[in-house]
Amino acid sequence: MSSVRWVPIVLGVLIAGAALVAFAVPAAAQDNETCLTCHTAPGMVLTLPSTEVVSVTVDPQRFGASAHGQALTCATCHPKNVDVPHPKVTAKTLKEYQRIAAGVCASCHGDAVDAFAGSVHGRAQRMGFADVPTCVTCHNPHDASRVKTATFRNNLPQLCGTCHADPVIMQKYGLRPVYQTYINEFHGITTTLYKLTKPRDPTPAAICTDCHGGHDIRAASDPASRVHPANVLATCRNCHADAGRFFATAWTEHKTPGPQAAPLVWYVQLFYAFLIPTTVAFLGLLTVLDLGRWATDQIRRAGKS
Numbered sequence: 269m270s271s272v273r274w275v276p277i278v279l280g281v282l283i284a285g286a287a288l289v290a291f292a293v294p295a296a297a298q299d300n301e302t303c304l305t306c307h308t309a310p311g312m313v314l315t316l317p318s319t320e321v322v323s324v325t326v327d328p329q330r331f332g333a334s335a336h337g338q339a340l341t342c343a344t345c346h347p348k349n350v351d352v353p354h355p356k357v358t359a360k361t362l363k364e365y366q367r368i369a370a371g372v373c374a375s376c377h378g379d380a381v382d383a384f385a386g387s388v389h390g391r392a393q394r395m396g397f398a399d400v401p402t403c404v405t406c407h408n409p410h411d412a413s414r415v416k417t418a419t420f421r422n423n424l425p426q427l428c429g430t431c432h433a434d435p436v437i438m439q440k441y442g443l444r445p446v447y448q449t450y451i452n453e454f455h456g457i458t459t460t461l462y463k464l465t466k467p468r469d470p471t472p473a474a475i476c477t478d479c480h481g482g483h484d485i486r487a488a489s490d491p492a493s494r495v496h497p498a499n500v501l502a503t504c505r506n507c508h509a510d511a512g513r514f515f516a517t518a519w520t521e522h523k524t525p526g527p528q529a530a531p532l533v534w535y536v537q538l539f540y541a542f543l544i545p546t547t548v549a550f551l552g553l554l555t556v557l558d559l560g561r562w563a564t565d566q567i568r569r570a571g572k573s
């Protein structure tokens with residue numbers, strides 16, 4: 269065997285050795301313990317130029333129990349913070365800080381990032397609107413719960429409600445604050461009941477994402493939306509398998525019934541709003557008349573005897 273043949277092998281061993289040495293140092297630095305000696309101390313903060321103050325205390329128990337705690341170290345997502353003191357934060361506001369930090373998700377969750385980029389929220393984010401959610405609005409990176417859990421499902425409408433219940437934010441985008449109408453309809457009522465009385469069971473009723481999707485949410489007028497008139501029945505049929513052609517119209521959607529929106533429901537409500545007090549008043553009147561009659565009879569009888 270000529271010595272030339274050994275060259276690649278020797279080179280390979282050398283490269284592997286060099287790589288081991290190169291990775292051994294950060295691997296030690298990556299130890300969560302190093303970070304947590306400082307980051308478990310209560311009251312430590314990061315102050316941004318906007319004067320927003322962010323707590324930098326991390327709960328190691330919650331992190332350890334989360335989907336990420338079992339698989340990742342702190343330095344996987346914060347490679348720059350291995351250096352202490354840390355490099356200066358460039359973001360001016362908390363929103364900007366979170367948006368930049370959420371860039372790290374792409375390295376492992378490419379599908380979610382792609383789907384989100386095509387959504388109404390992702391598009392608004394690219395256009396520079398600050399009112400839309402980023403990955404970390406819906407998934408706390410230090411406490412990422414499994415999305416199949418009852419807690420995640422039962423609390424999701426409230427999470428969407430942080431913006432979709434706010435008339436001021438919604439008005440800027442020409443949208444109605446639909447959260448309250450959801451809470452008042454049967455799906456919302458059932459979901460609230462599960463949240464309050466059976467927090468360990470996921471609600472079977474539709475939550476926002478069953479109708480709108482999670483990452484790929486689109487405007488209701490977009491033909492690709494699950495709630496576009498052409499697709500909405502198929503969306504209902506995911507759960508109401510035998511729903512007839514007009515089923516979707518039975519739901520009052522996010523409308524507060526009125527003479528324009530959901531008029532039938534409105535007239536029925538109006539009818540009852542009139543019928544119930546009138547009936548009660550009428551019964552009351554009957555009782556009073558009856559009593560009066562009885563009293564007069566008594567007096568007459570007393571007079572005769």
Ligand code: HEC
Binds near residue numbers: 352357
């Ligand atoms: C000697 C104490 C100390 C150690 C060790 C330390 N940090 Fe920090 N860290 C701080 C302080 C103090 C802040 C508050 C903001 C500032 O002054 O930079 C901070 C801020 C941060 C921030 C928020 C600001 C930013 O840069 O995005 C992150 C993220 C962070 N640390 C991650 C880590 C990670 C990951 C480790 C371990 C690899 C670590 N830190 C180790 C003290 C420490």
Ligand code: HEC
Binds near residue numbers: 307341344
């Ligand atoms: C899956 C990636 C990921 C891991 C793992 C991770 N972080 Fe973070 N961290 C982030 C993101 C994203 C943000 C910014 C968004 C936010 O505030 O939620 C952040 C923010 C922070 C901040 C700034 C304060 C804050 O909450 O906004 C500190 C401090 C921090 N991380 C420390 C740590 C420490 C210590 C660990 C390990 C115990 C750790 N991180 C593990 C992704 C991660």
Ligand code: HEC
Binds near residue numbers: 373382403415481
């Ligand atoms: C408006 C809330 C919201 C935002 C923003 C969001 N998610 Fe999600 N995410 C969900 C919901 C809800 C699910 C549950 C599955 C579903 O309905 O799509 C989920 C599921 C996941 C899962 C589990 C696997 C899967 O794909 O179903 C991962 C991973 C994930 N999201 C990562 C991300 C990342 C990364 C981003 C940022 C690009 C992000 N999410 C933005 C709500 C959100």
Ligand code: HEC
Binds near residue numbers: 376
């Ligand atoms: C270095 C890779 C990595 C990065 C970066 C990362 N994740 Fe994860 N993520 C994982 C792994 C691994 C799991 C656990 C997967 C499993 O066990 O099914 C996970 C799980 C999750 C889950 C739970 C999914 C489920 O099955 O319910 C969510 C939600 C999630 N990640 C969101 C995020 C968000 C948001 C970011 C950005 C802040 C992020 N991840 C960054 C690797 C990563």
Ligand code: HEC
Binds near residue numbers: 444488522
């Ligand atoms: C049972 C299915 C269903 C559920 C559950 C549902 N939606 Fe909708 N959503 C629809 C349909 C259908 C439309 C289109 C018709 C309409 O605008 O009423 C719509 C429209 C919307 C719009 C557009 C409103 C506008 O002003 O144009 C927003 C925003 C919205 N939904 C958010 C939510 C949020 C947030 C939740 C949870 C709190 C939710 N939806 C729950 C089916 C649903």
Ligand code: HEC
Binds near residue numbers: 399401424427441
């Ligand atoms: C941080 C605030 C915020 C959160 C949280 C949020 N959204 Fe939005 N959402 C917005 C804003 C702002 C828009 C308007 C974007 C635009 O039109 O460019 C929007 C648009 C929408 C639309 C499109 C409405 C239409 O027909 O044009 C739907 C549907 C929607 N969101 C559903 C949801 C659902 C479901 C959730 C929870 C999984 C959610 N959103 C969480 C802020 C938020």
Ligand code: HEC
Binds near residue numbers: 478500504506507518
């Ligand atoms: C995730 C599954 C799911 C989806 C998707 C869903 N529903 Fe429902 N829906 C339920 C469950 C479970 C109930 C019974 C419990 C309750 O009243 O909340 C229900 C109840 C109803 C009711 C009350 C009458 C009855 O049959 O009990 C109507 C009407 C209704 N849904 C309409 C719709 C419409 C219209 C859509 C599509 C826009 C839709 N649902 C999508 C699960 C779903």
